[in-house]
Amino acid sequence: MPVDLNGYWKMISNDNFEEYLKALDVNVAIRKIATLLKPDKDITHDGDHITIKTLSTFKNYNMDFFVGKEFEEDLSGVDDRKCMTTITWEGDKLVCVQKGEIEGRGWTHWVDGDELHLELRAAGVVSKQVFKKT
Numbered sequence: 254m255p256v257d258l259n260g261y262w263k264m265i266s267n268d269n270f271e272e273y274l275k276a277l278d279v280n281v282a283i284r285k286i287a288t289l290l291k292p293d294k295d296i297t298h299d300g301d302h303i304t305i306k307t308l309s310t311f312k313n314y315n316m317d318f319f320v321g322k323e324f325e326e327d328l329s330g331v332d333d334r335k336c337m338t339t340i341t342w343e344g345d346k347l348v349c350v351q352k353g354e355i356e357g358r359g360w361t362h363w364v365d366g367d368e369l370h371l372e373l374r375a376a377g378v379v380s381k382q383v384f385k386k387t
Contacts, residue, residue, distance in 0.1 A: 255320075256345045258303065258362065262294040262369045262384035273373050273380035277332040277355060286311055294369060294384055303340075303347075326351065 267288075274284045292309035301320040307313065314331060318324060318340055326338040336353030343361075351358040358375045369384040 255342045255347070256364045258296045258298040258347065258364065258369070260296060260369075260386045262296065263387055264291040264293065264382060265368075265385050266383045267291070267380070268382070269378070269380040270373075270382070272378050273375055274332075276375040276378040277358075279332050294371075296369075320347075 271284055271288045274287060279287070290309045290311055292307050295306040295308060297304040303316075303318060303320065305316045307315075316326070318338070321339070321341055323337055323339045326336050328334045328336065334353055334355070336351040336355075336358065338349060338351045340347060340349045342348070345363055347362040349359045349361070355375050357377060360374065361370075361372045363370050367386045369386065371382040371384070373380040373382070
């Protein structure tokens with residue numbers, strides 16, 4: 254059975270994020286601002302329906318999806334692209350594949366104790382973020 258992701262999560266670490274943003278071809282000004290932020294995650298998880306709100310003082314990004322159903326994701330709040338996104342469970346990990354202009358783009362979420370881990374991938378670059386449940 255998949256893990257329960259419900260809750261409010263505060264960022265405690267953010268490794269290699271600027272390199273990840275470079276792989277997405279995000280402009281230098283936005284990269285510099287984004288690397289200074291410590292966004293929170295507000296996750297609502299009800300069966301196969303999940304809403305992930307990424308909240309910061311600069312920009313918020315909401316992702317609302319059903320596990321296993323492909324959808325067009327508008328990433329205008331991130332890197333101004335659209336992609337076809339599919340999110341599935343692989344064991345206790347929530348795995349996202351984003352098909353579009355950037356090869357190997359996606360992410361994986363998993364919980365370890367009271368920590369939410371997020372691995373972001375794009376064009377061979379990996380960034381790792383950790384959040385603590387509040």
